[in-house]
Amino acid sequence: MARLLTSLQGKAGKPDAGSPPVCQEAWTGHSPSKMRASSVVIDSGVSDLGLTSEDLNSYQLEKLPMHTTGRPEARRASEPIHGDGAQSWHLGLAPLRLRRPSASSSPRKRPSLLPPAPATGGNSENSSDREDYELSPNAKSARGRPTEFPGTQSWQLGEGRSDSYRTRPSPKRIGSRAVRIQSQEISSPMSTKASTPRQEAKADNLSLPLLDQRPPLMAPRSFSFAEDSMADVMANILDEEPECGWMEEFWLPVLEASPPEICLSISGRSISHWIELFNRWQAAGGWNPGSAPKFMDAYAFRDFIATPMTKALKWVKVFDPQAFSQLEATKSKMAYQNVKISPAAFLTSSILIATKIAKKQKIRFILGVFDEDDSETFDRNEFVEMISSFLLGLGILFGSSVPKPSRRQWIGKLLFDRIQMMACCKLPALEANMIKSSDSMPCSLLEEWFLGESGDPFAVPFALLLERYSLRGFNEDPEKFEDEDKKFKITHKRCVAPPVETESSLDMSFIKRHQIEPLRRIFDLCQKDSYYAISHGEAERALETSIHPDLWCNFAARGLEQLEAMPQSRKGVTFLAFLRISMPHAQPRHHRMFFSWLQELDEIEQLRKQVASSRSEQLRFQNYISRWPLHAAQRQKLGEQFEMLGEKALARGDVEDEEVVVRDPILEGLQGGDKMTKEDYIAAKCGVEARPNESKPQLDEVVGDFLRLQVRQLEESLAQMESLFASGNRVTRRPSFIKPAVTQRQWSLWNHAFDMMTPTAASSGRVTLKEFAFQHDLCPATCLYLCQSIGHSSEVHELGFTKEEFLQKMLDTFRHRVRKEFLIHGRLCEA
Known part of the structure; x- marks a missing residue:
């Protein structure tokens, strides 16, 4: 192309003698006018040269004019017009930077800033990014037009763009006039305002590189449903696996684009609807695992979802666009039968x-x-198959770039290994060894990973997807208090019963979560006095609160009237029985939901007590570490007193009244029949104005930060639980799923703090309450609180925690994830 244009320039001849030098050519005219990037001022002779629009686009990029207001400037294509960094990109004024020669120049795919994935699972080392992805049939793109994703645009401007550095050349002449391109914010040639000689000299001495039209790879702004941004997600993934790229072309549309319009009709369906479809699908296979049809044609799919054919074809357009195009063209019966839709993917x-x-x-x-x-x-093969189908279904639904089968297989194996690694460092050693030897994982670990609770940065995109399609403020677990055998499970051998659903699935004929507490107060009031013929006003005066008329008329009054009409004694009637009377149409799963709400109210009361005790413990610790260490002279004096009194007399308590030692009740309960040591005596006699030992800054720092973050964590849990019972619009903060990697300094600090707690902690790897408290470095109450918060034993004399439990608790409380290089044989510390 460049050789062709050079030869054409030679044929055009030299510029006129009266024209200014090409290096000083400037626009003349009045005020600058703004024009679109696509506008071109060109002589009609150009069309006679036989140049295609593609060639012209390539040539135009080299001939961008120079702004003549004093400096040559142009806005990068990757710089957003708007402050939120989304949707539109300037080609106007902004300082330029040179392009890297190694930058990708693919015209059909946005260049990736991430390194390619390792050659694993069918990916060759020489395979390009284009080979790892296949464009979904629903993704729309065209050369010369932007492929638009929410927040970004990828400008595709021809096949043969060079990545070498280019400076502004002199304008080439084609025919009788020069080709000139006006981009946004660049002055029009109609301007009559001439540039000054100083401006022309300055423009002559500076070079203008070719515009870098690559947009930013990821939107810098955070998501509307979470505090995280895609840039943060990718940065944490690269921090964990620097050699692994992570499908930014796939996740950006999934997390920002809108699904097809047909999906809006099913977004409000409850889980009972989908269980009904699953049962219908498995019944077609005779409830024999693996015998259900893998694919359905248009007729079978219409019967499967029980909808008219016109609506079924909208789903065919999404999940099998090629068959839909053939069906639209022929309208034949065979075209309907050639449709293949996977019920599992749907x-x-x-x-x-x-x-x-x-x-x-x-x-x-x-x-x-x-x-x-x-x-x-799930064993390895089952998990890889699930992830591959999962990514394929999402790519089809959102029209994103779907990874090819070989790359999906590689991704599944990578994720399986990471989930296994993250889980086994938390589980007991015996259970972790069983998981590794069987090369399989229980579903409970997979649930934790998909929810983003494991801390793995590779799980964050999946957690963000779940968060995006969840109602704000309704992130409750309806089966939190259910027995494990009653929790919702899918089976392929028998009909699946609907589980306990969320509050948002209830219609107006049921009470809401925020109404159950005032309704229980009304029932308790009537049950206490055995009087059920109470009026609305009487109930409000007795409870000293307002009662919504809908709650009274639709539920309370109906239940009270039924109880008043009962001939037998009403003393044995429970609140759940009262709810059955108030809502006779409620099913057992609804009653389980109401019972779980009552348990949540009890949990709120427990959380309030925990927050209060944690705050008082934090204040106690701050007061204790603010004391001055006992002076050396006072310590020596107390030591001499102990020797004078004698260990035997102190053990019996046979001393004079003024020498009776007032001991901490926790220490007294832990000591039992053991004798008091000199350190115990000094700690008991130093009073409340001094601490017996010198402070240990590292231990004090770790414990202080833990108590502070523990209080904040409990307060957030309490606020989240209370928001579930709030009426009206629920104001909840956006969650964050990214857990930064713990630093080397923080990790070393935690390990050193653990070793300082007791003399045997470093060698045994365990801290007991008795040793910890009698070390006299912290207040005994603080030692008890730490053992109860970190350890898992309930007996006082067995309270304590291991080093693994301590490090895991620190990671959870500080919201950090452990780095792979910190693990020792896959564990947080040596066994």
């Missing part, structure tokens, strides 16, 4: 975008669909 993709289903129930549904043997475990 169910798993659709339930993900349903907003009235709890996150855990979504995950259990998806895992159950692929767990065909009902073992509640």
Whole structure:
């Protein structure tokens, strides 16, 4: 192309003698006018040269004019016009920077700033990014037009763009006039305002590189449903695996684009609807695991979802666009029969975008669909197959770049290894060894990973997807208090019963969560006095609060009237029985939901007590470490007193009244029949104005930060629980799923603090309450609180914690993840 244009320039001849030098050519005219990037001032002779629009675009990029207001400037294509960094990109004024020669120049795919994935699982080392992805049939792009994703645009401007550095050349002449391009914010040639000689000289001495039209790879702004941004997610993934790229072309549309319009009609369906479809699908296979149809044609799919054919074809357009195009063209019966829709892909993709289903129930549904043997475990091959189908379904639904099968297989193996590694460093050694030897994982670990609770940065995109399609303020677990055998599970051998649903799935004929507490207060008032013929006004005066008329008329009055009409004694009537009377149409799963709400109210009371005790413990610790260490002279004096009194007399308590030692009740209960030592005596006699030992700054820092963050964590849990019972619009802060990696300094600080707690902590790897308290470095009450918060034993004399438990608690409380290089044989510390 460049050789062709050079030869054309030679044929055009030299410029006129009266024209200014090409290096000083400037626009003349009045005020600058703004024109679009696509506008071109060109002589009609150009069309006679036979140049295509593609050639012209390539040539135009080299001939961008120089702004003549004093300095040559142009805005990068990757710089956003708006402050939120989304949707539109300038080609106007901004300082330029040179392009790297190694930058990708693919015209069909946004260049990746991430390194390619290792050559694993079918990916060759020489395979390009284009080979790792295949464009979804629903993704729209055209050369010369931007492929638009929310927040970004990828400008595709021809096939043969060079990545070498280019400076502004002199304008080439084609025919009788020069080709000139006006981009946004660049002055029009119609301007009559001439540039000054100083401006022309300055423009002559500076070079203008070719515009770098690559947009930013990821939107810098955070998501509307979470505090994280895609740039943060990718940065944490690269920090964990520097050699692994992570499908930014796939996740950006999934997390920002809108699904097809047909999906809006199913986003409000409850989980009962999807269980009904699953049962219908498995019944077609005779309830024999693995015998359900893998694909359905248009007729079978219409009967499967029980909808008219016109609506079924909208789903065909999404999940099998090629067959839909053939069907639209021919309208033949064979075209309907050639449709292939996977029921598994349809169910798993659709339930993900349903907003009235709890996150855990979504995950259990998806895992159950692929767990065909009902073992509640996934081996490596089953997990890889699930992830591959999962990514394919999402890519089809959102029209994003779907990774090719070989790369999806590689991704599944990578994720399986990471989930296994992250889980085994937390579990007891015996259980972790069993998981590694069987090369399988229970579904409970997969649920934790998909929810983003494991801290793995590779799980964050999946957690963000679940959060995006969840109603704000309804992130409750409806089966939190259910027995394990009654929790929702998918099975391929028998009909699945609907589980306890979320509050958002209830209609107006049921009470809401925020109404159950005032309704219980009304019932308790009437039950106490055995008087049920109470009026609305009497109930408000007795409870000293207002009662909403709808609550009274629709539920309270109906139940009280039924109780008043009962001939037998009403003393044995429970509140749950009262709810059954008030809502006779409620089913057992609704009654379980109401009972779980009552348990949540009890949990709120427990959380309030925990917050109060944690705050008082934090104040006690701050008061203790603010004391001055006992002076050396006072310590020596108390030591001499101890020797004079004698250990035997102190053990019996046979001393004079003024020498009776007032001991801490916790220490007294822990000592039992053991004799008092000199250190115990000094700690008991130093009073409340001094601490017996010198402070240990590292231990004080770790314990102080832990108590502070523990209080904040409990307060957040309490606020989240209370928001569930708030009426009206619920104001909840956006969650964050990214856990930064713990630093080397912080990790070393935690390990040193543990070793300081007791003399035997470093060698035994365990801290007991008795040793910890009698070390006299911290207040005995603080030692007891730490052992209860970190350890798992309930007996006072057995209270304590191991080093692994301590490090894991620090990671959870500080919201950090452990780095791979800190692990020792896959564990947080040596066994």
